[in-house]
Amino acid sequence: MAKAKKLRIRKHAVVLNRSRGGDTGIGIMLFLLGAFMFLPMVYAISQSLKPLDELWKFPPNFIVHNPTVKNYTDLFRLMNTSWVPFSRYLFNTVLISVSGTFGNLILSSMAAYALSKIKFPGRGWMFQMIVLSLMFSATAASIANFITMSLLHWVDTLWAVIVPAWGSTLGLYLMKQFMESSVSDAVLESARLDGSSEFNTFIRIAMPMVKPAWLTLIVYSFQGLWNSGASIYIYSEELKTFNYAISQILSGGIVRAGAGAASTVVMMIVPVVVFVITQSNIIETMSASGMKD
Amino acid sequence: MAKQAAAKQAKKPVSRKDMSRIRWTMREIMRNKTAYVLVLPFMIIFFLFTVIPVVVSLALSLTTFNMLQWPNFIFFDNYIRLFLDDDLFIKAIQNTLIFAAVTGPVSYVLSFAVAWFINELSPKVRALVTLVFYAPSISGAVYTIWGVFFSGNAYGYVNAWLMRLGLIEEPIQWFQNAAYVMPLCIVVALWTSLGTAFLSFIAGLQIVDRSLYEAGAVDGVRNRWQELWYITLPYMRPQLMFGAIMAITGSFGFGGIVDALAGNPSVDYCAWTITHHLADYGNSRFEVGYASAISVVLFAMMFGANLLIKRLLSKLGQ
Structure with missing residues (x-):
C-alpha cells in the first residue's frame, strides 16, 4: 500500500497508472503487429516498381533495387x-x-x-x-x-x-x-x-x-x-x-x-x-x- | 401547478388517454406525415432488397423452386438433404465455422487491442498508425500480394527464404496444398479485418470520460489492466456491441479471399465454404429452393453468433 499511485506526465497529458514495463511491452506488440500490417503493403508497391529481371530473380529482393515505372506503362498499354x-x-x-x-x-x-x-x-x-x-x-x-x-x-x-x-x-x-x-x-x-x-x-x-x-x-x-x-x-x-x-x-x-x-x-x-x-x-x-x- | 397542467391541456387538447390506442396512433401518424415521407424511399428499397429476400428465402427453402417450374412444397426435405445427404455441405459448414470462430474473435480482439495501444499516442502519430492498420481493409484486391509472397515457385518470397535457410529442398505449393490453404486464407483475412470495428473502438476510447480514470485511481485501480477491465470496457459497451456485429458480419463473408488466392474450387474443396455452396447451387445450377435452405442456415449461424456475443458482452466488468 505504501507504493501509491504512479503518476507520470507525458508530453501532452497527465497519465495515471502507467508502468514503464507496460509501455515497453505495448510498444513491442504494436511494432510487431504494425510490421505484419505494413510490410505486405510495402512489398506490393515494391513489386509494382520492379523491372522484369528483378521480378524473376532468385532469391527475390524485398525492396526493389532499380525501380522503374514500366509496369505502369505496361498496364496502360x-x-x-x-x-x-x-x-x-x-x-x-x-x-x-x-x-x-x-x-x-x-x-x-x-x-x-x-x-x-x-x-x-x-x-x-x-x-x-x-x-x-x-x-x-x-x-x-x-x-x-x-x-x-x-x-x-x-x-x-x-x-x-x-x-x-x-x-x-x-x-x-x-x-x-x-x-x-x-x-x-x-x-x-x-x-x-x-x-x-x-x-x-x-x-x-x-x-x-x-x-x-x-x-x-x-x-x-x-x-x-x-x-x-x-x-x-x-x-x-x-x-x-x-x-x-x-x-x-x-x-x-x-x-x-x-x-x-x-x-x-x-x-x-x-x-x-x-x-x-x-x-x-x-x-x-x-x-x-x-x-x- | 394546476394552471400549468391546464395550459398544457390547452396546447395539446388531446392526450393519449382520451381515445383508443388505434385512434391515437392514427392521429400521430397524420400529425407526422412528413416523417413517413422522409423514411419511405429508404424503407421501400430496404424492404425490397433486404427484408423481403429473407422472408422469400425462408419460404422457398421449403420448396423445389428452380426458376422454371412452379415450386412444389416439400416441407423440410431440402434441409434433410443438406445435413444427411450432402457431404460437401458438411465440409462447407465445418470450414465456415472454423473460419468464423478464428477470424471473428481474433480480429475483434486485435481491433480493440490495437485501438487501445495507440490511444495514448499523440493525435498526429495516432492518425498515421490508424492509417497503417486500416489501409489493408479498404485497399481492394491488394491482398493478392500474399499470393506473390507465398507463390508456389522459387520466386515466392517465403519459399526463397525457406530454401536459402536449407529448411526445404523444393518450393512448397502453398495454395495447392490442402494443409496450408485454410490457415493462409485465415491469416490473409485477418490482415484485411481491421475495419469499421477498429475505427469505432478508436473513437470510443477517445470519448471515455477522463474523470472516471482519476476517480478510479483514487478508488484503488492500480494498473492499466484493472483500469481497462473495470472502467474502459464497461464504458465502451455500446462500441463493443457495434464492433462485434461488424466482426461477425465480416467473418462469415470471406469467399472472395479464398477464390483469389486458392482458386474456385480450391484443391480438394479444402476451403469450400457456405458462401461457395450457396453460389454453386443458386447461381450456377439454379436449384433455388435448395440454395434458399443453404442461405437460411447461413442466416441462422450469423444470428446465433450475435446472440452469443450479446450474452458475453453483458458480463463485462463484473
Missing part, C-alpha cells in the same frame, strides 16, 4: 489493347460508385433525420430492423434477390448494382446515431416554433450539423462500390467493373506479373487517399457509433 476498352470499365465503376453513393446519401439522411428527430409511430421497429440487417452479410439474400432482379428485368443492367446500394444500412445507422448525439432537439424545436417546415428544418438546420456523418457515409458507400468486382447479376462484358478487369489482369499469370502488381497499387490509391483526407471526420462519426441495447 494492356488497358488500351483489351477487347472492351478500359475506359468503359472505369466508366462503369465511376457510374456505379457515384450514383450508388448519391442515392444512398439522400435516402439515408432523410430516413436518419426522421428516425432520430421525429417521434412517429413505427420508428422503433423500423430502426430495430435496420440494426438486425447489419448482422447479415448481403450474400445470404443474394438468391432471393436474383428473383427480384429478374422480375424487375434488371438482370444484366447496372440498375441491379446501383439501386440495392441505395438501401445500404450501415451509412444510415451511423448517420442516425450521429444525429441523435450531436443535433440538439432544442435547436430543432425552436426552428419549428419559428414556422420552419419539417423538411426545411432537416435541410437547413440538421444536415449542416452532421457534416462528418455524411462524409463518412460517402466514404463508406464509395469504397464499397469502388471495390465491387464481378456481380452475379451482370453478364455483359461491357457492363463489368474496373475491379473485375483488374482481377482479369491479375489472373493473367507470368507475362503480366508486373502489370498485375501495378494494377493492385492503382486500385488501392483511391480509397487510401480518400481515407487520409476524411479520417478525422470518420473518427468523429464513429464516436457515436455505439449500440445501446
Whole structure:
C-alpha cells in the first residue's frame, strides 16, 4: 500500500497508472503487429516498381533495387489493347460508385433525420430492423434477390448494382446515431416554433450539423462500390467493373506479373487517399457509433 | 401547478388517454406525415432488397423452386438433404465455422487491442498508425500480394527464404496444398479485418470520460489492466456491441479471399465454404429452393453468433 499511485506526465497529458514495463511491452506488440500490417503493403508497391529481371530473380529482393515505372506503362498499354476498352470499365465503376453513393446519401439522411428527430409511430421497429440487417452479410439474400432482379428485368443492367446500394444500412445507422448525439432537439424545436417546415428544418438546420456523418457515409458507400468486382447479376462484358478487369489482369499469370502488381497499387490509391483526407471526420462519426441495447 | 397542467391541456387538447390506442396512433401518424415521407424511399428499397429476400428465402427453402417450374412444397426435405445427404455441405459448414470462430474473435480482439495501444499516442502519430492498420481493409484486391509472397515457385518470397535457410529442398505449393490453404486464407483475412470495428473502438476510447480514470485511481485501480477491465470496457459497451456485429458480419463473408488466392474450387474443396455452396447451387445450377435452405442456415449461424456475443458482452466488468 505504501507504493501509491504512479503518476507520470507525458508530453501532452497527465497519465495515471502507467508502468514503464507496460509501455515497453505495448510498444513491442504494436511494432510487431504494425510490421505484419505494413510490410505486405510495402512489398506490393515494391513489386509494382520492379523491372522484369528483378521480378524473376532468385532469391527475390524485398525492396526493389532499380525501380522503374514500366509496369505502369505496361498496364496502360494492356488497358488500351483489351477487347472492351478500359475506359468503359472505369466508366462503369465511376457510374456505379457515384450514383450508388448519391442515392444512398439522400435516402439515408432523410430516413436518419426522421428516425432520430421525429417521434412517429413505427420508428422503433423500423430502426430495430435496420440494426438486425447489419448482422447479415448481403450474400445470404443474394438468391432471393436474383428473383427480384429478374422480375424487375434488371438482370444484366447496372440498375441491379446501383439501386440495392441505395438501401445500404450501415451509412444510415451511423448517420442516425450521429444525429441523435450531436443535433440538439432544442435547436430543432425552436426552428419549428419559428414556422420552419419539417423538411426545411432537416435541410437547413440538421444536415449542416452532421457534416462528418455524411462524409463518412460517402466514404463508406464509395469504397464499397469502388471495390465491387464481378456481380452475379451482370453478364455483359461491357457492363463489368474496373475491379473485375483488374482481377482479369491479375489472373493473367507470368507475362503480366508486373502489370498485375501495378494494377493492385492503382486500385488501392483511391480509397487510401480518400481515407487520409476524411479520417478525422470518420473518427468523429464513429464516436457515436455505439449500440445501446 | 394546476394552471400549468391546464395550459398544457390547452396546447395539446388531446392526450393519449382520451381515445383508443388505434385512434391515437392514427392521429400521430397524420400529425407526422412528413416523417413517413422522409423514411419511405429508404424503407421501400430496404424492404425490397433486404427484408423481403429473407422472408422469400425462408419460404422457398421449403420448396423445389428452380426458376422454371412452379415450386412444389416439400416441407423440410431440402434441409434433410443438406445435413444427411450432402457431404460437401458438411465440409462447407465445418470450414465456415472454423473460419468464423478464428477470424471473428481474433480480429475483434486485435481491433480493440490495437485501438487501445495507440490511444495514448499523440493525435498526429495516432492518425498515421490508424492509417497503417486500416489501409489493408479498404485497399481492394491488394491482398493478392500474399499470393506473390507465398507463390508456389522459387520466386515466392517465403519459399526463397525457406530454401536459402536449407529448411526445404523444393518450393512448397502453398495454395495447392490442402494443409496450408485454410490457415493462409485465415491469416490473409485477418490482415484485411481491421475495419469499421477498429475505427469505432478508436473513437470510443477517445470519448471515455477522463474523470472516471482519476476517480478510479483514487478508488484503488492500480494498473492499466484493472483500469481497462473495470472502467474502459464497461464504458465502451455500446462500441463493443457495434464492433462485434461488424466482426461477425465480416467473418462469415470471406469467399472472395479464398477464390483469389486458392482458386474456385480450391484443391480438394479444402476451403469450400457456405458462401461457395450457396453460389454453386443458386447461381450456377439454379436449384433455388435448395440454395434458399443453404442461405437460411447461413442466416441462422450469423444470428446465433450475435446472440452469443450479446450474452458475453453483458458480463463485462463484473
